[in-house]
Amino acid sequence: MKTKYxxxxxxxxxxxxVVGVNAQAAQAPLKExxxxxxxxxxxxxxxxxxxxxxxxxxxPPEDGIHDSANDGTHxxxxxxxxxxxxPTSEFGNYVDWVKSLDDGLLKPRYDLSDPTVEPLVMDxxxxxxxxxxMPDVVFPHKPHTxxxxxxxxxxxxxxxxxxxxxxxxxxxxxxxxxxxxxxxxSFPITTKSCTKCHSKPKPADWKPPKSEASLKNPWR
Amino acid sequence: xxxxxxxxKSHSARVLVFFDEFMEGVSxxxxxxxxxxxxxxxxxxxxxxxxxxxDVVINNYADAxxxxxxxxxxxxxxxxxxxxxxxxxxxxxxxxxGNKITMxxxxxxxxxxxxxxxxxxxxxENCGMCHSGVPGTPTQIHGSTVQRLVAPxxxxxxxxxx
Numbered sequence: 001m002k003t004k005y006x007x008x009x010x011x012x013x014x015x016x017x018v019v020g021v022n023a024q025a026a027q028a029p030l031k032e033x034x035x036x037x038x039x040x041x042x043x044x045x046x047x048x049x050x051x052x053x054x055x056x057x058x059x060p061p062e063d064g065i066h067d068s069a070n071d072g073t074h075x076x077x078x079x080x081x082x083x084x085x086x087p088t089s090e091f092g093n094y095v096d097w098v099k100s101l102d103d104g105l106l107k108p109r110y111d112l113s114d115p116t117v118e119p120l121v122m123d124x125x126x127x128x129x130x131x132x133x134m135p136d137v138v139f140p141h142k143p144h145t146x147x148x149x150x151x152x153x154x155x156x157x158x159x160x161x162x163x164x165x166x167x168x169x170x171x172x173x174x175x176x177x178x179x180x181x182x183x184x185x186s187f188p189i190t191t192k193s194c195t196k197c198h199s200k201p202k203p204a205d206w207k208p209p210k211s212e213a214s215l216k217n218p219w220r
Numbered sequence: 221x222x223x224x225x226x227x228x229k230s231h232s233a234r235v236l237v238f239f240d241e242f243m244e245g246v247s248x249x250x251x252x253x254x255x256x257x258x259x260x261x262x263x264x265x266x267x268x269x270x271x272x273x274x275d276v277v278i279n280n281y282a283d284a285x286x287x288x289x290x291x292x293x294x295x296x297x298x299x300x301x302x303x304x305x306x307x308x309x310x311x312x313x314x315x316x317x318g319n320k321i322t323m324x325x326x327x328x329x330x331x332x333x334x335x336x337x338x339x340x341x342x343x344x345e346n347c348g349m350c351h352s353g354v355p356g357t358p359t360q361i362h363g364s365t366v367q368r369l370v371a372p373x374x375x376x377x378x379x380x381x382x
Contacts, residue, residue, distance in 0.1 A: 057272060
């Protein structure tokens with residue numbers, strides 16, 4: 001009896017050790033820098049806050065939210081099988097949904113049961129001037145109305161009138177305005193996706209407005 | 221102790237096998253207890269989730285009713301349906317967990333039940349196809365920009381402290 005419990009506890013502690021070491025290795029992918037004088041403290045490693053995708057488009061049993069002990073999980077389709085042959089992108093699902101649709105590689109229904117119903121597409125671009133150095137934002141109604149209905153945006157998210165809505169990047173990152181969908185289901189906000197929205201270059205003579213605060217007059 | 225037992229049950233069947241035996245000897249073998257707790261702590265570490273972008277975990281009621289949370293894959297459905305079908309025609313609100321979906325509503329033909337009825341898609345008796353989430357996973361939309369921020373913006377945007 002006694003040996004059995006001792007054995008079990010040793011087993012448990014070994015598990016702890018192995019998993020713990022693995023977790024540390026995952027956090028610090030760079031090898032330790034060894035030198036004769038000493039070694040760099042763990043607090044000063046690279047990538048303290050950077051999180052990288054270890055695996056893109058993981059299959060359901062390996063994705064961390066599906067329970068692999070559930071039989072149904074293993075029947076679900078791995079995304080990569082479905083994405084085969086679709087144009088790729090650098091973010092989100094790593095699929096260019098707009099191009100896939102335009103190229104006719106996908107035919108999602110616009111009606112629950114009738115596959116022949118065509119969407120009500122409206123081709124109207126809205127340009128939103130951006131005060132900062134970023135290129136101006138072009139909101140294209142076309143790709144939106146291919147997927148969505150006017151009532152998904154108007155009037156709850158946006159008043160249907162040019163420049164009647166106050167939109168800012170912080171609101172978007174908070175999940176409001178464009179951020180209701182972008183960063184949730186439609187393409188997310190990341191360094192590589194900025195120019196998807198910020199797509200109209202500033203005029204050649206455009207200069208960023210100067211801040212008025214100065215040391216002499218910090219209160220303006 | 222009951223809660224701990226539930227957690228262990230849901231995390232690893234292997235632990236469960238010797239759990240009952242194990243508990244009998246606990247008071248006598250402190251080291252065994254420490255080992256067990258250590259193992260438990262490891263099993264409870266948040267898993268590095270890398271689920272597909274826009275997968276929604278819906279867990280308003282499932283856990284409490286002893287079912288695994290439901291997982292809704294947007295990518296799979298948007299290949300077959302435009303957003304308009306669900307978010308305009310079927311009335312799904314644009315908020316994870318915001319629709320208060322229950323099985324009673326589903327078999328009544330609402331929400332998932334508008335399609336998972338044996339006509340447009342496979343029928344509702346395939347519990348494990350929808351209820352496939354890791355037990356205890358909270359309601360969320362996966363891979364969202366907000367989840368990926370290093371520091372949450374919503375904290376810094378509150379009213380300035382005085």
